[in-house]
Amino acid sequence: MAAFDPTTPHETVRLEAVGVSKSYGARRSTRIQAVDNLSFAVDSTMSMGIVGESGSGKSTLARMLTRLETPTSGSIVFNGRVLPEHLPADELHAFRRTVQYIAQDTSSSFDPRRTLRDAVRAPARRLLGLGRKEAEERVDEVLGLLHLPVALADRKPAAVSGGQRQRFSIARALVVRPRILVCDEVVSALDVSVQGAILNELRSFCATHGTGLVFVSHGLPATAFISRDLTIMKSGHIVETGSVDDIVTDAQDPYTRALLAAHADPATSHYSEAAL
Numbered sequence: 001m002a003a004f005d006p007t008t009p010h011e012t013v014r015l016e017a018v019g020v021s022k023s024y025g026a027r028r029s030t031r032i033q034a035v036d037n038l039s040f041a042v043d044s045t046m047s048m049g050i051v052g053e054s055g056s057g058k059s060t061l062a063r064m065l066t067r068l069e070t071p072t073s074g075s076i077v078f079n080g081r082v083l084p085e086h087l088p089a090d091e092l093h094a095f096r097r098t099v100q101y102i103a104q105d106t107s108s109s110f111d112p113r114r115t116l117r118d119a120v121r122a123p124a125r126r127l128l129g130l131g132r133k134e135a136e137e138r139v140d141e142v143l144g145l146l147h148l149p150v151a152l153a154d155r156k157p158a159a160v161s162g163g164q165r166q167r168f169s170i171a172r173a174l175v176v177r178p179r180i181l182v183c184d185e186v187v188s189a190l191d192v193s194v195q196g197a198i199l200n201e202l203r204s205f206c207a208t209h210g211t212g213l214v215f216v217s218h219g220l221p222a223t224a225f226i227s228r229d230l231t232i233m234k235s236g237h238i239v240e241t242g243s244v245d246d247i248v249t250d251a252q253d254p255y256t257r258a259l260l261a262a263h264a265d266p267a268t269s270h271y272s273e274a275a276l
């Protein structure tokens with residue numbers, strides 16, 4: 001099926017949310033409208049930051065884009081095709097090869113009985129169908145890229161720090177060389193020097209592999225550092241979208257201006273190449 005053909009690094013991959021809404025809660029009186037009739041598009045040439053206050057619907061949008069959450073209404077469109085609610089297993093595999101999601105909370109996302117190397121290798125075997133030797137080579141490559149000592153990978157998830165575990169969760173997503181990477185608050189819990197290094201590593205990976213980035217964060221400096229474009233969300237809506245430069249210098253929406261004012265100087269972020 002054309003929409004799920006394996007993609008090459010030179011082929012642009014596009015992922016859209018078209019008129020999507022998501023509400024939680026069965027009773028009208030307690031229902032929460034997390035995302036409200038919103039449209040959003042990214043492709044593999046883009047780096048798009050999504051910022052907004054807590055509860056504005058950023059994670060819900062990210063999870064709908066990556067099929068971890070089903071919209072209440074509206075469509076997720078992948079390479080021009082509206083994804084049905086139930087994808088056959090082979091198409092879901094192809095989607096997961098192409099679009100990967102990394103969450104902030106790594107505490108429950110690893111099997112506590114398996115080593116971190118097992119966890120990183122699993123998608124290379126399952127989604128890419130690589131043989132054991134090729135999969136090990138791919139794991140070593142991605143551990144090197146993320147400056148993760150090979151010895152750490154032989155530990156169980158509980159035996160490394162939160163920051164190291166987060167790096168392994170990034171490694172697990174990058175090992176399949178996705179064409180669109182959705183990062184949901186992946187550096188927010190880490191100290192600034194580690195954040196800077198990880199942002200540089202993600203940026204370098206995306207440039208090397210032609211991978212588009214959706215970077216969801218509370219933190220405007222980190223988002224502005226890694227993204228070319230920004231989407232500002234509030235109460236389940238997009239209030240403004242544009243290039244980082246345009247938004248930082250000439251925000252149109254009062255909410256965006258307030259958000260910018262809350263950060264000292266997002267244009268000159270404290271992240272730099274030197275953080276590597």
Ligand SMILES: Nc1ncnc2c1ncn2[C@@H]1O[C@H](COP(=O)(O)OP(=O)(O)OP(=O)(O)O)[C@@H](O)[C@H]1O
Binds near residue numbers: 054
């Ligand atoms: N599984 C759920 N059940 C019920 N309500 C939910 C669920 N997930 C999210 N919500 C609610 O939907 C709204 C949007 O949440 P979401 O996590 O998408 O916001 P966010 O912008 O990512 O917030 P944060 O920056 O704090 O992570 C919030 O009011 C939240 O409480």
